[in-house]
Amino acid sequence: MRGQENYINLFLLIFLLSYISCKAVKVKEHFIELDQPYELEAMKSGHNYKLRKGTYRLTRVINLLNKRDISIDGQGSVFIMDREAPLSNGYGLLNLRDCKNISIKNIILDANSIHRGCKESYAHTLILLASEGIILHKITCKNNTADGIFIGAGNPLDTATYSKHIQMTNMLVKGSCRNGLSIINGYDIQVLDSEFSDSRGLKPESGIDVEADLDKPIPSNRNILIAGCTFRNNGEWGIMTSQKGTPTAIVLKNNQIEDCRNGIFIASVDTKVTGNVILNSVDYGILSTRYDGCPVDENVIDSNVIKNGKHGIFYIGEKGIIQNNRIINMNEAAIWLSGNTTNYTSAIIRDNQITGPSKYGICSNNFQSVTIKGNALDGKSPTGLYMTNGEQVVSGNMINGAMVGIESVGSRTKIQDNSFEDCGTGIRIINGGRYNPEGTILMNKFIRTRSTWEGQTPNFRIGENEVR
16 A cells, blocks of 8 residues: 555656646747738637738728637738728728737738828728727837727727727827827727827827717726827827816826927826926927816826926816926916816916926916915016916915016915015015905015015015015
């Protein structure tokens, strides 16, 4: 019996070692070779495919319908739409509908707009509809007759048919007649380390546009991350999000936006814009707006660098936070808060660095409630902080070189613990507006400032200020 037990134990040991050895050895994946791209339409579930590398001329779209558990490696192949193909609905290049767990990589899709032209049509180069678990890697979409990539639903009224769990990495989308990427209805989408450039011809001419066609159901789009991407030379926006269907939980992070007419437009809610670099916009670096009657936005604009343009950050909303941004060389205002809306408006503006000449460092125009704290304004602006028709708490700011450090018109303003250096006038209070001017001027420092405060200050408590 003992010998039999030893034999059994030896057998189990050999089996265990063999199992571990097999697990440690990487098994080579098996790929089925395809000779031409229309063979993709006949792929079977659970297989890996490689397309023989080449340049292929298409006369119609490639339809991948109801495919499951498939990987495709194009090996750098080029698909180009024939110049005689109609410029009409359905004449894109690659269409995925009702697909699940599909990965596609290493393909160049050329819609041939050079010969086919541009048109507002459903002729997007790459389309994902009602699909889930899609991974796209190193795909180029160029010369796009409408959108480069279009993500939508099988039925926009049914969230069960929305595209979900989509990841795009190292994509290049260049030369789109409308948008580089349109996200119409999608949940849990990641766009990483990709480029969207030269979208021009048909509005909205943006690198990425998150915009539903309908106002309901809510949310139309959710959990979208756009990070590490580059946007260049788009006719309107680098990135934009619409208010339609109240898109929510959107993060725009560490992107580079250069030489687009405008940088980032957000009308979504619960949106964080952080770590982006925005250069040479014409009108807006970042514009965040809450449309009349829409939900409270609570958007956060944090740690961005914005250089050159008219407005650095333009905000219309409620419970917004604008913090830790560096804003350089704006013509009109580094930060502009607008209260010209039927909604209540409020925000916290803190720890921003503003340099270079501009008409205003920070302007709060008819904005109902704002805290402006810990900002550094350095530049020969006519006005450092300009505030009208609201209630403001202004504390801990450093204002250098402005003709007027703080100007408050028709407002209730608490001005405390600020530093004014090399200014013409530190504080100016003006009557005429929503409120009779009132507030405090306490514990401020005036350094080489010709006039400390002036204007309608009878209703201000003034004390403990330091003049050097």
